[in-house]
Amino acid sequence: MRKDLPELVAYAHELEMYTNLITSAIGFTRSRALELKEAGLDSVQISFQADEAQLADAIAGTKAHSRKLEAARMTRELGFPLTINVVLHRENIGHLSRMIALSEELDAQRLELANTQFLGWAFKNKEALLPTRSQVKEAHAIAEAAQVRLRGKMEVLYILPDYLGDRPKPCMNGWGRRFLTVNPMGEVLPCQTAGVIPSLLFDSVRQHSLQWIWHESPAFNRFRGTEWMPEPCQSCPQREIDFGGCRCQSFLLTGDAANTDPACSLSPYRNQLTALVENIEQHSITPPAFTATTTHTRPIHFRTNPKGLPVRLAQPTAPSRDRISTGG
Numbered sequence: 001m002r003k004d005l006p007e008l009v010a011y012a013h014e015l016e017m018y019t020n021l022i023t024s025a026i027g028f029t030r031s032r033a034l035e036l037k038e039a040g041l042d043s044v045q046i047s048f049q050a051d052e053a054q055l056a057d058a059i060a061g062t063k064a065h066s067r068k069l070e071a072a073r074m075t076r077e078l079g080f081p082l083t084i085n086v087v088l089h090r091e092n093i094g095h096l097s098r099m100i101a102l103s104e105e106l107d108a109q110r111l112e113l114a115n116t117q118f119l120g121w122a123f124k125n126k127e128a129l130l131p132t133r134s135q136v137k138e139a140h141a142i143a144e145a146a147q148v149r150l151r152g153k154m155e156v157l158y159i160l161p162d163y164l165g166d167r168p169k170p171c172m173n174g175w176g177r178r179f180l181t182v183n184p185m186g187e188v189l190p191c192q193t194a195g196v197i198p199s200l201l202f203d204s205v206r207q208h209s210l211q212w213i214w215h216e217s218p219a220f221n222r223f224r225g226t227e228w229m230p231e232p233c234q235s236c237p238q239r240e241i242d243f244g245g246c247r248c249q250s251f252l253l254t255g256d257a258a259n260t261d262p263a264c265s266l267s268p269y270r271n272q273l274t275a276l277v278e279n280i281e282q283h284s285i286t287p288p289a290f291t292a293t294t295t296h297t298r299p300i301h302f303r304t305n306p307k308g309l310p311v312r313l314a315q316p317t318a319p320s321r322d323r324i325s326t327g328g
């Protein structure tokens, strides 16, 4: 967590902006929380990997679960509204009911259950993380029941995975339309993962004003609006609703960020995505649905931690048929 965060929050507060701290909770100590409260922080969002420490720590690659629980309780004690975010995938989606119960116990106001979108490191781990269609369907039913039961007490959002849908999401609500990200080096990106597209160069707040970057920089103008769109997006009535989907996903799956997102069933590249999903499904072994058992069918690859080796997911203890090599 950056040292100057209280100053940034105080300045945003002075400008009457709403501030939300999205954190793993590592580094969100009581003294830090009190400083941020004093600075005017409005709300806190904490990510959880699962409802219980063994699985959560294995997925996180570090022992973080107990610190997250402490941070969530402290967040409520200090009077911040609390959002819990759980990124769902094949290893934890079977724990959904218990994650909802944990969020209720922690008195969260909002629970975001977002199926993994396969960008960044998730893309490298898609064979290990993509849930099966039946897992996603069952989880959807559990989330919908929770939405009804908890209405007025806790808002529950359930976000479907792009790979198993028919239409892409309106990524960032359109490129260069509403969002910008300033990374720790000062570079300004239209979305936080846009760095994956090698043809884009991102201007820095050290050289240009945010106003110039937003209006003039080539990276923000490259996919803004609809003129850049190829067919079938160019003549599609959905083009100002989903903005042709996700540029980063298009690049990762087709090699060209300007292609129609394969998450759309109208995309000429949809067949490639369907083949990829079917290949992963055929070679995956689903953890026993909605039980506490964790069966890791493939290892997850972690980023290298410069301060030490990450905790790895346990290798499968099931017979050798579980040891499936990664398919394409």
Ligand code: SF4
Residues within 6 Å of the ligand: 167, 168, 232, 233, 234, 236, 237, 238, 239, 240, 242, 243, 244, 245, 260, 261, 264, 265, 266, 267
């Ligand atoms: S063709 Fe393009 S604009 Fe139309 S639904 Fe698919 S991604 Fe959206």
